[in-house]
Amino acid sequence: MTEIPQDSLIPYDEIVQEAxxxxxxxxxxxxxxxxxxxxxxxxxxxxxxxxxxxxxxPPELKARFPDEMTIVLQNKFWDLSVSPDGFSVSLSFNQVPAKLVVPFSAITAFVDPAVDFGLQFQAIADDDDHDELTEAGNDGSERDAASRITPSDDGSNVVSVDFGKKK
Known part of the structure; x- marks a missing residue:
């Protein structure tokens, strides 16, 4: 006898994403x-x-990156402040300083290429078509390296959780 699985009343996907x-x-x-x-x-x-x-x-960054943005925290950042809900940081964009405030819920990817570690999150918006990281917008000598970072099946430390959406 086969039973039809019931929809979970526990939002496992949201709990894992939050963790x-x-x-x-x-x-x-x-x-x-x-x-x-x-x-x-x-x-x-x-x-x-x-x-x-x-x-x-800042509005000029919003106009330049209307959907998604990648920043690099490496050499040129300051005033990093972390709260339970997100972080703020100041960066330089084309030699112009700017402060960014980012809630953790807005993050779609986090990568530390020094140790081949990455996390990818389900997108918040309805537009789930963007699977690749966008080019980093802030000044940095290694911002072009973002295009070389790709998840692989060779045992790297990239974690991607996708529970799939029921239709």
Whole structure:
């Protein structure tokens, strides 16, 4: 006798996404605690939805990146501040400083290429067609490296959780 599985009343996918975003918060919190000093060769590519609730970026960046943006935290960042809900950081864009406020719920990818570690999250908006990271918008000597970072099946440390959506 086969039973038809019932829809779960527990939102497992949301719980897992929230837990994985907490990893990003903990890592950024450690960097904040060390006065913005990244240990060793660690550096981060953080992709987020620019239209997500709570995101606050300058209008010129919003116009340049109307959907999604990738930033690099490596050499030229300051004033990193982490809260339970998100982070704020100041970066340079074409030699112009800007402060960004990003809730963890807006993040769609977090990559630390120094140790081949990455997390990908389900997109917040209805537009789930963007699977690739966008080019990093802030100044940085290694921003072109983002295009070389791709998830692989060779045992790398990229974690992607997709529970699939029932139709």
């Amino acid at each position: 994985l975003r907490a990893v990003v918060g903990r890592v950024l919190g450690q960097v904040e605690a060390s006065r913005g000093m990244l240990p060793g060769a660690h550096h981060f590519y953080i992709t987020f939805k620019t239209t997500a609730p709570g995101v606050n970026i």
